[in-house]
Amino acid sequence: MQNSLSQSELDIASLLVETLNLEDESPEDIEPEASLFGADETGLGLDSIDALEIAQAIAQKYGVQIRADDARNKDIFRSLRSLTEFVVANKD
């Protein structure tokens, strides 16, 4: 499968796999544009508690605080790529 993750995407993918204990997933196998929360075929099917864990891990590692009443929140958590773009754009 065509899959080209940038280094930052790979970093965030590793953080997801590690934080959420996604034992069946390798970071490099996560589809960058697949839905993180949707239960579609390529998506990870994460839930809201997972989102909380991800936000905590991102805050600890990158010093970026995620907000849900940010209007962009749905876009931020859409995919690995959108999440990575948000973190890269907002980190110190």
Added chain:
Amino acid sequence: MTARPKTGVWQRSDGAVWSVDAAFARASRLVATLPDRPLLNLCIDRLDFVTVLLASAMRRQPCLLPSADSASALEAVRAGYPDAIEIRSVDDARTPASDAGWRAVLDYAGTATVAYTSGSTGTPKPVAKTWPTLLGDAACLVAALARHGVSDDTGVVATVPPQHMYGLETTVLTALAAPYVVYAGRPFFPADIAAALASLPAPRMLVSTPVHLKALLNSDIAVPAVDVVVSAAAPLPTALAERLQTRLACRVVEIYGSTETGAIASREPTADETWNLFPGVRFDASHARLQCDHLPAGTAIQDRLEVLSSERFRLLGRPDDMIKVGGKRFSKQALTEALLSVDGVEDAAVTILDAADRVAAVVVAPGVDAAAIRSALALRVDPVFIPRPLRHVSAIPKTPTGKPAAAALRELLAGAS
């Protein structure tokens, strides 16, 4: 004319406050625009939620409250109400008119809400409530919170959804019974919670669950002054309650209830091991059932209790909480607490492996090996209950309400030996 109890408002993130009368005026407009079918209330915004709730009351139709906004949860509702209309938000285009007629509209004995319990096991189950039950529940809850120092004009920020009984009671029904100022949004991440609290005047109450509260404590966010933190939905570990009390300089209140009974008891876990029933709720003479004006006669508590008086009890365990090994019994919650008390264990969950009659556990404990955890446990737990396998993970799988997900735990442990 008798004095009516004062009512509350919902405050949006733009600072606008909406009274119950204003919400009722919105409900009237909503009723005029929608087909006459039951409303499936998926609103996250609490003002929109109460608008749909009042619109359902105007039509004398049950307001349907799914356990989650997911395909399977909606399917469970549709099994009983195939023509229900899903509503996720309400249009705000017009300036609200004032309309004080809502009390009369709620004065009927039919079904007001049908809430679907999420449950960590099994399929969602519908639980119906009437307005007399819901309003009685709210009055008792407000009186109980007052005993814990919550003032009548408190600001309320809640991370729990209004569709769940706990969120419905604390963020929707309370505003029909007391002049609470309820933040309309549902803050989720620690930064959201802090911002929502800062937008409300003091005194403030934070209504949440152990999983959200733990995330808040673990973040470096500066939290505005909070007077009372309320927790429910899953047992609040005593250590977490103590950290909250110290870090936020607040009172920590744990609420006990179920979808069937509503919230009925509370305690401050840093000080009390036992629970006090709310004002207006008592055990009957047999101590087996509850006596309460707003609950159906004969309502019982499903969990195992030791009743200490007509108002006080000790919780012995939920029905699915007991582990039986070699004829001995122990509560999963007590074992989980024992694991959490071991230095270096950040989170833990226990389960019983179906095939082997054996207790198994997963722990988040970087830097402490299984042998060290087992020997620390051996000091306080009978050897038959010491988990084997005891598996390290980086996170405990949880259900959306923050309870350990039983099926996922068993899967995690299936490969371990």
